[in-house]
Amino acid sequence: MKFEGTSSYIATEDLKVAVNAAITLERPIIVKGEPGTGKTMLAHEVAKSLDAEIITWHIKSTTKAQQGLYEYDAVTRLRDSQLGDEKVKDIKNYISKGKLWNAFESDKRPVLLIDEIDKADIEFPNDLLLELDKMEFFVYETGETIKAQNRPIVIITSNNEKELPDAFLRRCFFHYIKFPDPNTMEEIVEVHYPDIKKDLIQEAFKIFYDIREVPGIKKKPSTSELIDWLKLLMTDDVDAKILREKDPKKLIPPLHGALLKNEQDVHLFERLAFISRRENENVE
Amino acid sequence: MFINFFFDLKQASLPVSLKEYLMLMEAMNKRVVDSFNVNDFYYLSRSALVKDERYLDKFDRVFGHSFKGLENPEGETTKEIPEEWLKLMGQKYLTDEEKKMIESLGGWDKLMETLKQRLEEQKKRHQGGSKWIGTGGTSPFGAYGYNPEGIRIGQKEGKNKKAVKVWDKREFSNLDGDVELGTRNIKIALRRLRKFARDGAETELDLDNTIKSTAHKGYIDVKMMPERRNKIKVLLFFDVGGSMDAHVKICEELFSAARTEFKHMEYFYYHNCLYDAVWKDNNRRYNDNIKTWDVLHTYPSDYKVIFVGDAEMSPYEITYPGGSVEFWNEESGETWLTRMLNVYENAIWLNPIPERYWDRIASTSIIKQIFSDRMFPLTIEGIDQAMRELNK
Numbered sequence: 001m002k003f004e005g006t007s008s009y010i011a012t013e014d015l016k017v018a019v020n021a022a023i024t025l026e027r028p029i030i031v032k033g034e035p036g037t038g039k040t041m042l043a044h045e046v047a048k049s050l051d052a053e054i055i056t057w058h059i060k061s062t063t064k065a066q067q068g069l070y071e072y073d074a075v076t077r078l079r080d081s082q083l084g085d086e087k088v089k090d091i092k093n094y095i096s097k098g099k100l101w102n103a104f105e106s107d108k109r110p111v112l113l114i115d116e117i118d119k120a121d122i123e124f125p126n127d128l129l130l131e132l133d134k135m136e137f138f139v140y141e142t143g144e145t146i147k148a149q150n151r152p153i154v155i156i157t158s159n160n161e162k163e164l165p166d167a168f169l170r171r172c173f174f175h176y177i178k179f180p181d182p183n184t185m186e187e188i189v190e191v192h193y194p195d196i197k198k199d200l201i202q203e204a205f206k207i208f209y210d211i212r213e214v215p216g217i218k219k220k221p222s223t224s225e226l227i228d229w230l231k232l233l234m235t236d237d238v239d240a241k242i243l244r245e246k247d248p249k250k251l252i253p254p255l256h257g258a259l260l261k262n263e264q265d266v267h268l269f270e271r272l273a274f275i276s277r278r279e280n281e282n283v284e
Numbered sequence: 285m286f287i288n289f290f291f292d293l294k295q296a297s298l299p300v301s302l303k304e305y306l307m308l309m310e311a312m313n314k315r316v317v318d319s320f321n322v323n324d325f326y327y328l329s330r331s332a333l334v335k336d337e338r339y340l341d342k343f344d345r346v347f348g349h350s351f352k353g354l355e356n357p358e359g360e361t362t363k364e365i366p367e368e369w370l371k372l373m374g375q376k377y378l379t380d381e382e383k384k385m386i387e388s389l390g391g392w393d394k395l396m397e398t399l400k401q402r403l404e405e406q407k408k409r410h411q412g413g414s415k416w417i418g419t420g421g422t423s424p425f426g427a428y429g430y431n432p433e434g435i436r437i438g439q440k441e442g443k444n445k446k447a448v449k450v451w452d453k454r455e456f457s458n459l460d461g462d463v464e465l466g467t468r469n470i471k472i473a474l475r476r477l478r479k480f481a482r483d484g485a486e487t488e489l490d491l492d493n494t495i496k497s498t499a500h501k502g503y504i505d506v507k508m509m510p511e512r513r514n515k516i517k518v519l520l521f522f523d524v525g526g527s528m529d530a531h532v533k534i535c536e537e538l539f540s541a542a543r544t545e546f547k548h549m550e551y552f553y554y555h556n557c558l559y560d561a562v563w564k565d566n567n568r569r570y571n572d573n574i575k576t577w578d579v580l581h582t583y584p585s586d587y588k589v590i591f592v593g594d595a596e597m598s599p600y601e602i603t604y605p606g607g608s609v610e611f612w613n614e615e616s617g618e619t620w621l622t623r624m625l626n627v628y629e630n631a632i633w634l635n636p637i638p639e640r641y642w643d644r645i646a647s648t649s650i651i652k653q654i655f656s657d658r659m660f661p662l663t664i665e666g667i668d669q670a671m672r673e674l675n676k
């Protein structure tokens with residue numbers, strides 16, 4: 001089992017090594033990186049390339065570790081008992097399996113994505129420590145132990161809102177997806193829009209990386225935003241010439257709403273454009 | 285060889301443990317990567333040993349050091365080689381003819397200027413051309429016998445044309461915890477200071493308790509409980525004006541991060557040292573100030589206090605009545621600070637000036653002493669430690 005990237009996902013060399021290490025050693029891998037660099041995508045693509053089932057567990061601030069294992073629905077059972085339902089005699093009827101349980105039961109080695117683990121409570125990763133290490137857990141209500149038939153490939157994403165506990169980190173591989181350099185970016189765009197015009201890309205890239213360099217910008221545009229923007233440029237059939245436009249009156253790139261998502265950034269950008277316009281006029 | 289590498293990492297105070305080292309060995313043993321390819325080994329060891337992007341840059345440096353036998357990159361952070369050294373080196377090693385050539389190009393300063401400019405440009409674009417440094421013989425740079433690597437351009441060509449060593453690129457340098465501070469990072473650091481508690485109105489259904497109570501009583505008995513909240517309360521004091529002007533940006537960032545992070549937060553401004561009044565609006569500081577006594581009486585002692593300031597002033601401004609540079613203070617700054625610390629047990633001082641200068645500034649030492657050493661640098665690391673201290 002080896003992950004080599006797919007036709008729709010460009011994996012850099014270091015990412016491949018990290019993922020393959022995690023697959024071979026059957027340990028979780030934590031993926032961090034700027035928003036929009038394809039952290040969640042990675043799990044889907046790994047599943048696709050290994051032809052494995054993907055089980056996703058999205059974490060919210062209220063998610064408890066126990067919910068990933070199983071939940072015991074006491075309220076339904078209480079109601080059933082008052083109605084005299086036959087089901088009530090077997091506690092198993094009231095245990096609903098969580099994502100981890102599903103993953104452990106799978107016949108083929110699945111990919112388990114624990115998405116945005118940092119959203120949960122600080123204690124959340126610690127509560128899953130043993131379960132992810134041993135790949136087994138104990139169901140108190142029925143007294144059985146659930147053990148993974150095939151140790152799933154666990155991919156965990158984090159947006160860095162909370163620090164993860166050391167004990168947890170020690171058991172995982174780690175990869176930080178850095179922002180792609182222009183060459184990698186070109187490959188990524190190629191994968192998404194194979195028939196895009198070469199010169200359009202070049203000019204769009206220039207603008208994109210320039211915007212990322214603007215000092216003081218609050219939210220830098222990311223890969224996914226670049227791809228959206230290119231899509232818009234393509235559907236609008238914007239000519240590369242317009243992007244190359246050096247006329248200071250048109251310094252703001254067309255359809256910039258796809259790149260700048262924050263009104264302060266748009267203002268900042270407009271102000272900068274205004275200043276450079278004025279400077280240009282002064283020169284004239 | 286790997287053991288040494290591991291200890292090098294430990295020595296550079298990267299948080300690596302034996303478990304991670306064994307994990308790396310296991311991965312090597314299972315041939316996750318071809319062990320003869322140093323690049324793959326670099327990727328693998330990075331993924332196994334580094335668990336936080338803050339340490340990636342440090343790791344790169346140690347890796348480069350361990351596997352290349354360079355000069356020690358750790359200890360003090362490696363800085364770029366100053367221009368003057370290069371100049372001196374040039375003078376020493378260049379022949380007269382070459383020196384003349386440099387002159388013809390506009391002299392050293394011009395050359396360094398252009399070099400800098402090109403480095404800037406090159407960051408943005410990598411398409412070929414003949415003027416880039418190190419790529420061909422036509423460029424004026426690299427022709428004079430100094431190794432471009434010396435100025436950390438890092439464009440050394442390998443035998444197999446694989447170009448730059450990945451760890452030499454040091455792409456993660458701006459993620460280093462000691463260097464960069466953005467609001468987001470500050471927020472994460474501030475989050476150390478959290479104490480969740482349930483108090484206030486009972487708005488949430490307490491399911492477990494309801495079930496227990498229902499089973500006990502034999503009828504449905506709904507139990508409620510209050511929502512869980514961060515109940516940390518914070519008072520922030522910012523030094524403004526004078527020598528603090530240089531640190532405005534970082535203070536702004538700290539302020540905006542703290543504002544979103546803490547529900548109960550009050551802020552005040554002071555100048556240089558705390559005296560009998562503080563203010564909330566810098567434009568109206570003389571008319572609209574707040575008596576420090578009022579602050580002490582208004583906010584209960586479970587508030588945590590954070591002072592932000594460079595603590596750089598004449599020692600008299602702290603220790604003597606009338607020492608203030610702005611007005612006649614009846615009581616010394618020290619008296620006021622001590623009063624503050626007597627009320628608020630959890631108090632710390634954040635200092636934007638790097639820690640290594642503190643001992644040389646008399647006033648800083650005095651304040652540090654007043655705060656019983658609870659002074660921390662205004663960096664991610666420092667805030668992190670400070671929040672731990674406040675949590676005690």
